Amino acid sequence: MPRMNAARKHPVDFTLNGRTVRAEAENRMLLSDLLRHEIGLTGTHVGCEHGVCGACTVQIDGKPARACLTLAQQVRGSDVRTVEALSPDPAELSPLQAAFRRHHGLQCGFCTPGILMSLDVLLRERPDAGREEIREHLSGHLCRCTGYATIVEAALAAAEEQRKEEKPNV
Amino acid sequence: MKPASFDFLCPETIEEALAALAEGGGEARVIAGGQSLVPMLNMRLARPALLVDIMRLEALRRIETSGDEIVVGAGVRQAELEAWPSLLRDLPLLAAAFPWLGHVQTRARGTVCGSIAHADPSAELPLSLVTLGGAVSLRSRKQKRVVKADDFFIGMMATDLAEGEMIEAVHFPKARHGSGYAFREVGRRHGDFAIVACAAVADDRGLRLGIAGVDDRPRVFPLPALDDDQFDDAINDIAWSLNARDDIHASARYRRELVRSLGRETLKEASRCRA
Numbered sequence: 001m002p003r004m005n006a007a008r009k010h011p012v013d014f015t016l017n018g019r020t021v022r023a024e025a026e027n028r029m030l031l032s033d034l035l036r037h038e039i040g041l042t043g044t045h046v047g048c049e050h051g052v053c054g055a056c057t058v059q060i061d062g063k064p065a066r067a068c069l070t071l072a073q074q075v076r077g078s079d080v081r082t083v084e085a086l087s088p089d090p091a092e093l094s095p096l097q098a099a100f101r102r103h104h105g106l107q108c109g110f111c112t113p114g115i116l117m118s119l120d121v122l123l124r125e126r127p128d129a130g131r132e133e134i135r136e137h138l139s140g141h142l143c144r145c146t147g148y149a150t151i152v153e154a155a156l157a158a159a160e161e162q163r164k165e166e167k168p169n170v
Numbered sequence: 171m172k173p174a175s176f177d178f179l180c181p182e183t184i185e186e187a188l189a190a191l192a193e194g195g196g197e198a199r200v201i202a203g204g205q206s207l208v209p210m211l212n213m214r215l216a217r218p219a220l221l222v223d224i225m226r227l228e229a230l231r232r233i234e235t236s237g238d239e240i241v242v243g244a245g246v247r248q249a250e251l252e253a254w255p256s257l258l259r260d261l262p263l264l265a266a267a268f269p270w271l272g273h274v275q276t277r278a279r280g281t282v283c284g285s286i287a288h289a290d291p292s293a294e295l296p297l298s299l300v301t302l303g304g305a306v307s308l309r310s311r312k313q314k315r316v317v318k319a320d321d322f323f324i325g326m327m328a329t330d331l332a333e334g335e336m337i338e339a340v341h342f343p344k345a346r347h348g349s350g351y352a353f354r355e356v357g358r359r360h361g362d363f364a365i366v367a368c369a370a371v372a373d374d375r376g377l378r379l380g381i382a383g384v385d386d387r388p389r390v391f392p393l394p395a396l397d398d399d400q401f402d403d404a405i406n407d408i409a410w411s412l413n414a415r416d417d418i419h420a421s422a423r424y425r426r427e428l429v430r431s432l433g434r435e436t437l438k439e440a441s442r443c444r445a
Contacts, residue, residue, distance in 0.1 A: 001182075003190070003220070006175040027178035027221070030212075049171035050209040051276060063249065063278035069208040070279065071201070073178055074223065118275060139360040140273030 054141035205280030301380030350444030
């Protein structure tokens with residue numbers, strides 16, 4: 001590809017929540033801003049904008065990633081998933097989201113989308129994840145409301161539920 | 171907190187990347203995973219005129235064994251090396267260091283070489299590379315050169331990388347049979363930058379202790395086999411020889427104390443692993 005001029009917008013083609021999209025972005029635009037301001041998906045929250053708080057965590061090619069530490073141009077051709085894709089039906093919560101609600105895993109909800117996107121990967125890759133692994137994944141997120149204990153409980157409950165669904169006879 | 175504007179290039183060959191870096195001089199920067207560079211861009215501590223994205227260069231995305239070295243290309247993400255099947259056998263020090271290195275979410279994107287290029291004095295990968303006696307392969311349009319890790323890091327976030335050069339790969343010496351390795355760290359919270367991190371190697375050449383977070387770059391010290399009394403003096407000398415400073419995270423005195431206590435534990439663990 002030719003050198004892309006700083007002063008202009010350039011197309012970014014990628015897959016977003018299962019759909020092919022083409023957005024326009026300046027080189028300096030962050031993925032978090034592309035999602036929120038250009039595409040209008042405001043579920044991804046923006047906290048610190050230097051990779052510390054984890055609120056903007058999305059999934060890029062199946063792995064959790066900071067949208068604020070990713071340039072929009074870096075996701076060209078990638079598969080990006082945001083919190084909006086967690087539940088197939090907008091009227092329903094995903095099992096992980098429902099567990100957060102049941103266990104009071106959130107209060108203000110600012111950090112929640114990022115945490116959900118990290119835990120969604122963990123529970124998919126390691127269905128038998130225990131407390132330690134969950135805590136390790138949560139270490140990449142700051143929550144100022146809950147004290148984390150209820151988030152860990154919610155994640156453990158969601159993992160348990162997922163295991164039961166996969167092995168109904170056990 | 172938004173980056174200043176810059177041109178962006180996704181080269182299709184290394185030659186194209188090197189030509190752009192040569193042309194850009196000091197105003198062009200390589201971007202790989204971006205986990206160190208993008209915070210610097212966001213805070214406008216870095217304002218390059220051109221970013222060269224090397225993540226689409228397949229030739230840089232390899233982990234290879236070459237003789238007694240593991241060669242990690244500039245496009246290899248930290249999580250990819252962490253998941254490399256031979257890590258525990260060939261690079262046990264890195265296997266011990268990875269859990270301390272940022273977070274799952276940053277390791278998924280950040281590259282090994284990017285952390286080396288960033289040269290944070292408290293970072294785990296530069297510390298591991300220096301402690302193992304590794305090297306860095308640099309390449310510009312005109313030449314290739316290999317620099318020993320200890321010579322590559324020259325100060326606080328400062329390296330021997332010249333204008334127009336990029337890191338092509340880093341070389342980690344492969345673990346030798348019967349050697350012991352250990353890594354320990356103290357930070358405020360899991361995944362935070364280390365206040366002090368220690369890496370140790372115990373092999374037939376003796377003990378080596380690497381220390382990050384105290385001086386302006388990772389430092390490594392060989393230690394002869396010592397009995398307990400001599401050991402206290404030796405590690406105390408090391409603690410005082412480092413240019414420890416007070417900052418908001420810890421006092422110089424506390425850092426020296428961590429070098430003594432954490433250094434001792436790390437060396438003991440490496441020696442035990444060897445035995």
